[in-house]
Amino acid sequence: MSSLARHFQKAIHGTFDFPRAAASLQLAPFSTSALALKQMPPRPKPPPDHELEESYLKGSGPGGQKINKTSSAVQLKHIPTGIVVKSQATRSRSQNRKIARQVLADKLDVMFSGEQSRSAIVGEVKRKKAASAAKKSRRKYRKLEGAEEAPAGDAKDPEAAVPTDGDSDKGDPHTKGPADSSKS
Amino acid sequence: MPRILPSLFRKARTISPHLGTLLPATRDLPSALNELRWIREHVHLTATGDGGNAASAAALEKRVAALCARRGRGVPLQYVLGTQPFGTLDLRCRPGVLVPRAETEAWVLHLADRLKGRARDADLSSLPDRRRRSDDQEEGGLRIVDFCTGTGCVALGLFAGLQSTHPHLHVRGVDVSTRAVNLARENLRINLEAGNLAAPLAPKQSFAFGQADVFDDEAMRGLINTGDETTRGGRGYDVVVANPPYVSRDVWAHGRGDLGYSVRKYEPSLALVPGEGVPSYEGCAHEDVFFARLLDVAGWLGARVVLFEVGDEAQAARVLQLVARKMAWRGDEIDARCEVWRDWPDLPPTDGEAVPLRVEHGKESRNVPVKGSGKVRSVLIKPDVRPHVNMSRQSL
Numbered sequence A: 001m002s003s004l005a006r007h008f009q010k011a012i013h014g015t016f017d018f019p020r021a022a023a024s025l026q027l028a029p030f031s032t033s034a035l036a037l038k039q040m041p042p043r044p045k046p047p048p049d050h051e052l053e054e055s056y057l058k059g060s061g062p063g064g065q066k067i068n069k070t071s072s073a074v075q076l077k078h079i080p081t082g083i084v085v086k087s088q089a090t091r092s093r094s095q096n097r098k099i100a101r102q103v104l105a106d107k108l109d110v111m112f113s114g115e116q117s118r119s120a121i122v123g124e125v126k127r128k129k130a131a132s133a134a135k136k137s138r139r140k141y142r143k144l145e146g147a148e149e150a151p152a153g154d155a156k157d158p159e160a161a162v163p164t165d166g167d168s169d170k171g172d173p174h175t176k177g178p179a180d181s182s183k184s
Numbered sequence B: 001m002p003r004i005l006p007s008l009f010r011k012a013r014t015i016s017p018h019l020g021t022l023l024p025a026t027r028d029l030p031s032a033l034n035e036l037r038w039i040r041e042h043v044h045l046t047a048t049g050d051g052g053n054a055a056s057a058a059a060l061e062k063r064v065a066a067l068c069a070r071r072g073r074g075v076p077l078q079y080v081l082g083t084q085p086f087g088t089l090d091l092r093c094r095p096g097v098l099v100p101r102a103e104t105e106a107w108v109l110h111l112a113d114r115l116k117g118r119a120r121d122a123d124l125s126s127l128p129d130r131r132r133r134s135d136d137q138e139e140g141g142l143r144i145v146d147f148c149t150g151t152g153c154v155a156l157g158l159f160a161g162l163q164s165t166h167p168h169l170h171v172r173g174v175d176v177s178t179r180a181v182n183l184a185r186e187n188l189r190i191n192l193e194a195g196n197l198a199a200p201l202a203p204k205q206s207f208a209f210g211q212a213d214v215f216d217d218e219a220m221r222g223l224i225n226t227g228d229e230t231t232r233g234g235r236g237y238d239v240v241v242a243n244p245p246y247v248s249r250d251v252w253a254h255g256r257g258d259l260g261y262s263v264r265k266y267e268p269s270l271a272l273v274p275g276e277g278v279p280s281y282e283g284c285a286h287e288d289v290f291f292a293r294l295l296d297v298a299g300w301l302g303a304r305v306v307l308f309e310v311g312d313e314a315q316a317a318r319v320l321q322l323v324a325r326k327m328a329w330r331g332d333e334i335d336a337r338c339e340v341w342r343d344w345p346d347l348p349p350t351d352g353e354a355v356p357l358r359v360e361h362g363k364e365s366r367n368v369p370v371k372g373s374g375k376v377r378s379v380l381i382k383p384d385v386r387p388h389v390n391m392s393r394q395s396l
Helices: A003-012 A018-025 A033-038 A093-116 A118-145 B006-015 B017-026 B029-048 B057-072 B077-081 B102-116 B153-162 B178-193 B217-225 B249-254 B261-266 B286-300 B313-327 B331-337
Strands: A052-056 A074-078 A084-087 B083-086 B089-092 B142-147 B169-175 B205-211 B239-242 B305-309 B338-344 B357-361 B364-368 B373-381
Touching: A052 A093, A074 A093, A084 A093, A093 A118, A093 B102, B006 B017, B006 B029, B017 B029, B017 B057, B029 B057, B029 B077, B057 B077, B077 B083, B083 B153, B089 B153, B089 B178, B102 B153, B102 B305, B102 B338, B102 B373, B142 B153, B153 B169, B153 B178, B153 B205, B153 B239, B169 B178, B178 B205, B217 B286, B239 B286, B286 B305, B286 B313, B313 B331, B313 B338, B313 B357, B313 B364, B313 B373, B331 B338, B331 B357, B331 B364, B338 B364
Parallel strands: B142 B169, B142 B239, B169 B205, B239 B305
Antiparallel strands: A052 A074, A074 A084, B083 B089, B305 B373, B338 B373, B357 B364
């Protein structure tokens, strides 16, 4: 079972485990984006080990039984591009190694795929959701405030004509006009 | 231990008073920040587990402060939080049982890879050897025993790493301490429930923890017949692993800049220093006594792979000398059948780390290959197959 599927299973059965989820999925635990992410493009694969230079903080102490360290920071350098990623996210060295590789893969994805990268697509979906939620709440409060006005089947969403609502993101889908109903 | 400057305390406290509390234990600010973050995560995670009302922010903060105070006194973080991640597992930790180290995790993961033939040096994947007795009902089975198992981390880590590639797999974890055995059993149960480990597929797979003293001949004899009830007769073990007590009495008593303050004060000496009651072996330093004994036990069990964690390079060299003596190997056999691993066995060596380890053998000096990067951390030995497990053979 993939790690994503396993976490999804746990969310359904109510045994969702935050630290492990955070370590391997880098998500907030109780979000509906778990569903949305199933439809996202798959996470980019980390580059092969021979392209990487992994290092660790060289301690001066003895190690092994004689010392009980609590953190295992991992540093990963991608030799071809020179990108360096560090991770101390979790208390597990093996988890941090995975996280560092995934973060590096995401950075390379952004670098090479730009708008088509998974991060850009996920970011776009999140922006749409946030803007849609904001739009709904504005509509609700406007309705509450202006309850005496005719509620009229609003053919035209007054928001659509306004490109920015304090939302400075480029490519805001709301500028596409009322015909775009996917956000309602 | 260098003094922490008052200016660092001041700096820490401007960010959060908790950092000032943690600093004596963590020694530097970045570590304190990390540990505060983990303590907070833990408090919030365990608070939302409480059915009914969400705990108030003030109550949570109070709990954070309490945990920071414990940690600041030097209590290992793993005892404060009660857990330590290990590979894909999450292990419960409790006072009285040694906390799993990252170095141990590293060799366990690498050994699993070697047994699967997934590491660059693939030779261990040829286990089990075809030279088995003909009445063997489990061709292709792998039997592993982990001595001084503690939290069970090594046994659990190996089982987790091998269970999907080895349909025939029997793993046993042994400790003299019932506290450890109980904790190890709890860790098995918890990780099964959490789905970090799949249940062994009986009867070809099995997993169990048991209490035994490695110095007790009767108990070690009993190991041959335990666990795998489906086969007739005595069964040995293919792989013997251990992270036994290996700290010297001198280092334990005097520190010598070699022993962590919190280890000495809060972790069990039973797991770290061979006790006063253990038998002594001629020509064997007190801190090496478990290795001498476990080499004998491994011989009786017919092990083909033996891996021990060791304290340092000097101890690795002494263990290899013990091996050479017991096995009566020729010099070239020592080099061929032994390896020394550094802390991070799958990382490439840096500045001189690849230099072989010199082991004095009689009049000659051997060179045992060294793998990985970091400090010398473990010793791998590949003894001959013995056609029959024979407990009557006495060594030393």
